[in-house]
Amino acid sequence: MQLHIPSFLLFFLSFLHYCSAAITQVPYDPSPFATSGYINAATINNQSDILSGGTITLDGVEIIIPHNLLVNTPSLTAVAWSELFNSNGQINLPLWPEISWEAFVFANYIGGQYIAGIVYIFQEIGNLNEGFITSIDYDKGEMRINGDFSDPNSVGRYGMVHGDWPLWTADTDNPSIAASTGFPVCLPRVDPAVGDDPFCPKKNRPLDTNGNPVTKFTFSAPPVADGQPDPLLFVPLTVGDFIIYSATLVEDQNGERLFAAYTIDANLGFYTAPGTM
């Protein structure tokens, strides 16, 4: 009797053969390697060494983090590997491992090992999202996006104050919280109905003839007169603005979860006077 091997199995076997041929014959060493994936594990070699290396495992592939390598968080470009670990040598990321964390790694394959050169770390593909600001809690420095006013647990809420996780903030030196035109925007630290935040002043969000905050504006050249919109200060966000944001899900002191935004692109057209800045 003739042995009958289904054609798909033959295909599979030849594919396996192809794979094993491919991995035993690295055409040159070192060779480049780039990957993105879920972080399964991360280790540190020497906790007393701030510039220690370690390993990161992405979708089962272990990659060596060499000594001295500085890695990237969404808005910081020079984070020592050791800063991502707690004093027990455990990886320490907001809501890890319940919430998935990912990395992009550009590495070299050298002598059978993957050695990282550039590493980007972020939570859940950056939690990129968008929506309208439906309410702002000025005391907490939080706003709700596409939220139901009456539902305190509706998703899409995020805060600007989250000092527990300094590695996952916005880049404050090169504001990543801005209007689409690049003009920095802010969330007032005081409710504009009761006061004014001098660094996020009401005057920088003029009202139109119907009393609504304008969404397009061109500042006068500085220095401006007292009380006039000032292009040297930020533009306050307000309820009704449409924003696109990237954020890290964190837990506050009360165990409430919120998105800590590190990038906001507000759909606002604020310009400086031509030729001034």
Ligand SMILES: *[C@@H]1O[C@H](CO)[C@@H](O)[C@H](O)[C@H]1NC(C)=O
């Ligand atoms: C760990 O790092 C510390 C500080 O740099 C160093 O003194 C020590 O020798 C290192 N330990 C090992 C095992 O390399």
